[in-house]
Amino acid sequence: MAKYNLKVNGKMRSVDVDPTTPMLWVLRDHLNLVGTKYGCGIAMCGACTVHLNGMAMRSCQLPVSMVGTQEITTIEGLSEDASHPVQKAWLDHDVAQCGYCQSGQIMSAVALLKNNPNPSDEDIEATMSGNICRCGTYLRIKEAIKTAAKN
Amino acid sequence: MGKTLKLDRRSFLKSSALAGGGLMLSFNWLTPAKAAASFEMAEDWNELTGYIKITSDNVIKILCPNPEFGQNVMTSLPMMVAEELDVKWDDVVVEMGPHDNVKLGPQFTGGSNSIRMYWRPLREAGAAARQMLRQAAADTWGAPVEEVTTSNGVLNHSSGKSAKYGEMAVKASSLTLPTGLKLKEQKDFKIVSKSKKNVEGEKIVTGKPLFGSDFKVDGMLIAMIQHPPAFGMKLKSFDAAQTKSMPGIKDVFSFKLFDDDFVQGGFDTRSFNEVIAIVGNTTWEVMNARKKLKASWEPAGDVTEVMSGRGGNRDVVVPGRLETSENQMELMAQKAQGPAQELRKDGDPETAFKNAKTIIERTYNAPFLAHNCMEPMNFFAHVEEDKALVVGPLQAPGWMEPTLSKVLNLPADKIEIRMTRMGGGFGRRAYCQYTHEAARISQKMKAPIKLLYTREDDMTYGIYRPMYTATYRAALDENKNLIAFHVKGGGIPESPIHANRFPAGAIDNYLAEAWEIPSNVTIGAFRAPRSNFNAAAEQSFLDEVAEAMGKDPIDFRLELLKRAKENPVGKNNDYDADRYAGVLELVRDKSGWGKDENKKYNRGVAAYFCHNSYAAHVVDMVYRDGAPYVEKVTSAMDCGIVINPESAKNMVEGAVVDGIGNAFYGSMTFKEGQPDHNNFNSYRLIRHSEAPKSIDVHFVKSENDPTGLGEPPFPPVFGAVANALYKTTGKRYYNQPFETSEQPTSL
Ligand code: FES
Ligand code: FES
Numbered sequence: 001m002a003k004y005n006l007k008v009n010g011k012m013r014s015v016d017v018d019p020t021t022p023m024l025w026v027l028r029d030h031l032n033l034v035g036t037k038y039g040c041g042i043a044m045c046g047a048c049t050v051h052l053n054g055m056a057m058r059s060c061q062l063p064v065s066m067v068g069t070q071e072i073t074t075i076e077g078l079s080e081d082a083s084h085p086v087q088k089a090w091l092d093h094d095v096a097q098c099g100y101c102q103s104g105q106i107m108s109a110v111a112l113l114k115n116n117p118n119p120s121d122e123d124i125e126a127t128m129s130g131n132i133c134r135c136g137t138y139l140r141i142k143e144a145i146k147t148a149a150k151n
Numbered sequence: 152m153g154k155t156l157k158l159d160r161r162s163f164l165k166s167s168a169l170a171g172g173g174l175m176l177s178f179n180w181l182t183p184a185k186a187a188a189s190f191e192m193a194e195d196w197n198e199l200t201g202y203i204k205i206t207s208d209n210v211i212k213i214l215c216p217n218p219e220f221g222q223n224v225m226t227s228l229p230m231m232v233a234e235e236l237d238v239k240w241d242d243v244v245v246e247m248g249p250h251d252n253v254k255l256g257p258q259f260t261g262g263s264n265s266i267r268m269y270w271r272p273l274r275e276a277g278a279a280a281r282q283m284l285r286q287a288a289a290d291t292w293g294a295p296v297e298e299v300t301t302s303n304g305v306l307n308h309s310s311g312k313s314a315k316y317g318e319m320a321v322k323a324s325s326l327t328l329p330t331g332l333k334l335k336e337q338k339d340f341k342i343v344s345k346s347k348k349n350v351e352g353e354k355i356v357t358g359k360p361l362f363g364s365d366f367k368v369d370g371m372l373i374a375m376i377q378h379p380p381a382f383g384m385k386l387k388s389f390d391a392a393q394t395k396s397m398p399g400i401k402d403v404f405s406f407k408l409f410d411d412d413f414v415q416g417g418f419d420t421r422s423f424n425e426v427i428a429i430v431g432n433t434t435w436e437v438m439n440a441r442k443k444l445k446a447s448w449e450p451a452g453d454v455t456e457v458m459s460g461r462g463g464n465r466d467v468v469v470p471g472r473l474e475t476s477e478n479q480m481e482l483m484a485q486k487a488q489g490p491a492q493e494l495r496k497d498g499d500p501e502t503a504f505k506n507a508k509t510i511i512e513r514t515y516n517a518p519f520l521a522h523n524c525m526e527p528m529n530f531f532a533h534v535e536e537d538k539a540l541v542v543g544p545l546q547a548p549g550w551m552e553p554t555l556s557k558v559l560n561l562p563a564d565k566i567e568i569r570m571t572r573m574g575g576g577f578g579r580r581a582y583c584q585y586t587h588e589a590a591r592i593s594q595k596m597k598a599p600i601k602l603l604y605t606r607e608d609d610m611t612y613g614i615y616r617p618m619y620t621a622t623y624r625a626a627l628d629e630n631k632n633l634i635a636f637h638v639k640g641g642g643i644p645e646s647p648i649h650a651n652r653f654p655a656g657a658i659d660n661y662l663a664e665a666w667e668i669p670s671n672v673t674i675g676a677f678r679a680p681r682s683n684f685n686a687a688a689e690q691s692f693l694d695e696v697a698e699a700m701g702k703d704p705i706d707f708r709l710e711l712l713k714r715a716k717e718n719p720v721g722k723n724n725d726y727d728a729d730r731y732a733g734v735l736e737l738v739r740d741k742s743g744w745g746k747d748e749n750k751k752y753n754r755g756v757a758a759y760f761c762h763n764s765y766a767a768h769v770v771d772m773v774y775r776d777g778a779p780y781v782e783k784v785t786s787a788m789d790c791g792i793v794i795n796p797e798s799a800k801n802m803v804e805g806a807v808v809d810g811i812g813n814a815f816y817g818s819m820t821f822k823e824g825q826p827d828h829n830n831f832n833s834y835r836l837i838r839h840s841e842a843p844k845s846i847d848v849h850f851v852k853s854e855n856d857p858t859g860l861g862e863p864p865f866p867p868v869f870g871a872v873a874n875a876l877y878k879t880t881g882k883r884y885y886n887q888p889f890e891t892s893e894q895p896t897s898l
Contacts, residue, residue, distance in 0.1 A: 035358015136808025
């Protein structure tokens with residue numbers, strides 16, 4: 001076990017965990033931030049996507065010991081009240097079915113728009129193909145990203 | 152799903168005093184219909200029917216009876232209540248109801264039944280509550296009840312008196328429940344058939360705890376299961392010394408899910424009866440410690456299980472053979488040659504085939520499929536001496552409860568079941584081995600625990616879609632008329648055949664036969680069970696028959712349907728030929744079938760009826776990067792009155808994407824009983840770039856009572872894709888998944 005001081009959603013949080021613990025489980029089990037989801041544990045589904053210094057990262061592959069002073073943002077850190085433009089666009093398009101994949105989708109989309117404020121369909125498909133939606137809401141996700149890009 | 156539920160509407164609508172129940176930790180079960188509205192948890196809920204609770208200061212709560220797995224029942228079911236209650240939708244708060252089959256009906260999410268089953272009871276509940284509020288106002292104001300009107304949650308009288316519902320709620324809740332009320336006509340709907348946003352949308356996009364896997368209480372432990380590595384194997388022995396010495400580990404033990412004399416019901420399917428539990432403080436600790444577990448397994452041999460059934464209990468022998476997919480295929484091919492059970496016979500098919508000028512015979516195959524719900528199986532359980540609380544994702548609490556009661560040896564009324572939002576269901580969560588496992592573990596640990604399956608557990612410890620095959624034969628006379636039709640189908644371990652579905656009823660000489668091969672691979676409902684195979688096979692076969700007859704595939708189907716309507720063969724035809732034709736005509740018109748501007752597409756069409764709704768798709772395929780790609784889909788649906796149009800569209804879009812994905816990639820295979828795929832690196836699911844660019848969904852305008860959409864749009868996608876593939880590649884595709892030259896996407 002080791003102590004880590006982590007900057008998560010703008011707040012300092014300290015945890016005492018095994019250094020190999022993926023951030024996914026630090027967030028879910030230790031910090032009570034359960035918006036970040038477990039889907040595969042091997043970087044194949046994107047359900048666990050968070051931002052590390054603004055970059056999209058699969059938190060299931062990010063050991064807590066690698067985080068250091070880098071800033072973690074989770075879905076809870078976008079906004080509490082769904083006021084972030086991407087969250088709003090998701091509500092506008094009523095994207096979710098079961099909803100389980102959607103926090104990962106949103107985090108990937110936010111990172112995409114940060115790097116590429118006007119993505120083409122192909123850009124969206126390429127970036128978002130790492131995020132599986134078992135319910136098949138891909139079309140709505142694409143439309144929501146385009147709406148968010150406009151705003 | 153082969154089970155009919157009897158409804159007792161009277162008992163649905165019992166008026167009774169509210170039993171208090173606190174909130175559980177951070178889990179907020181209440182959801183305002185209008186995003187961003189916030190309110191305090193009120194204390195003085197007055198219950199008007201089992202579904203409606205109103206506080207004196209006018210918070211109106213509607214309980215959703217059925218668990219939610221993405222089909223949006225938490226929005227659409229309360230909409231039906233609100234319609235008759237006459238309230239503003241934005242003023243409503245929705246809460247997932249507790250498990251209470253007396254007050255809240257069957258509470259089963261599956262079989263595309265939620266909307267259909269609750270359409271009357273929920274409107275009646277709304278109407279009854281409105282009537283009770285009117286009566287309370289009439290009594291208070293000394294006016295005849297007929298003179299009290301309502302408008303958007305306000306009671307009015309011509310004298311100028313008016314009151315919000317909340318003001319009359321206490322009084323109304325003590326009145327007896329009125330019956331025989333007239334329900335609104337379709338033309339007067341203010342909420343139903345108007346699109347309403349998913350009531351949990353805001354919670355979803357802000358990452359609030361909603362799912363079973365998010366649930367936690369103080370002192371909760373995490374548990375995982377180690378199951379035998381292969382179907383047909385069982386636990387021999389294990390050494391947990393190293394695992395137990397790992398940090399955070401509380402205990403490691405094996406347990407039997409059901410006792411030896413357990414009589415299994417249809418939904419008590421479980422893959423293995425004895426498994427090992429690893430219990431510890433946190434997920435990662437348990438995951439790590441599990442790797443150190445040393446277990447040895449041995450062949451289980453043939454196992455006899457006692458199944459309950461309509462004719463009493465019967466012994467079922469589960470064969471011990473360790474199955475390998477190639478052998479399964481061979482076994483099916485052999486069995487397909489042998490005798491089968493006749494399910495339906497019209498006319499004299501033998502003679503018709505003998506006299507045929509041309510016989511077309513084709514065999515279709517489909518593999519096992521894993522459900523792969525996005526949220527792996529999990530459940531919370533806190534079992535105490537004399538009571539138990541279980542919380543998590545499940546589709547059929549009412550079927551699970553009696554089994555859990557036996558497993559725990561606790562009366563059912565001492566078991567509280569809370570249904571969380573499910574990260575997908577697709578039929579998988581109608582089988583609750585994981586709930587019973589969680590309960591057993593909690594009982595042993597004398598502590599609250601949450602059981603989690605890893606993705607690998609979820610995929611290799613499944614209740615799969617069975618493996619199916621069917622041979623279709625069509626007889627044409629010298630004038631290319633279709634004179635006989637024969638389908639013989641089977642599978643491991645069940646046959647897919649629905650003998651009374653289209654084209655039965657449209658052909659004079661018809662024969663349907665079935666056979667099956669028992670197996671130890673556990674199977675169960677998977678989005679439109681059996682139909683998901685039949686529609687693929689039958690609809691591509693009809694395409695081929697139409698071609699041989701020189702007919703347009705839509706015209707050909709419409710001709711058959713005309714025959715089935717005007718002069719049906721046989722009595723038990725399971726479909727309405729008019730409505731079936733209706734979706735075909737709609738999809739023909741909306742897709743611009745046969746129009747020149749669509750020549751750039753290779754088009755495939757298919758239609759199907761299952762779970763009380765009708766679906767037709769036209770799939771437009773092109774070559775993209777050297778491989779066939781579905782660029783566009785046009786869909787036509789007839790599900791009666793559409794309750795929530797935008798979310799109904801979403802459902803159909805999702806089913807189309809799911810169908811394309813499974814048609815191209817879905818497959819679970821086995822080697823010596825061991826699943827070949829255990830995660831998304833080897834089990835391929837459809838991704839963004841592989842989804843169509845557009846899915847254009849249309850609904851037949853209808854006055855029929857509403858039916859469901861979770862399943863019906865799914866099956867015909869496979870057939871439409873197969874038919875479009877033929878147009879694209881010149882090749883017919885008989886075996887799922889449809890292997891085209893495309894390489895898997897590398898990420
Ligand atoms: S859980 Fe991390 S990518 Fe799937
Ligand atoms: S909404 Fe269910 S997995 Fe995406």
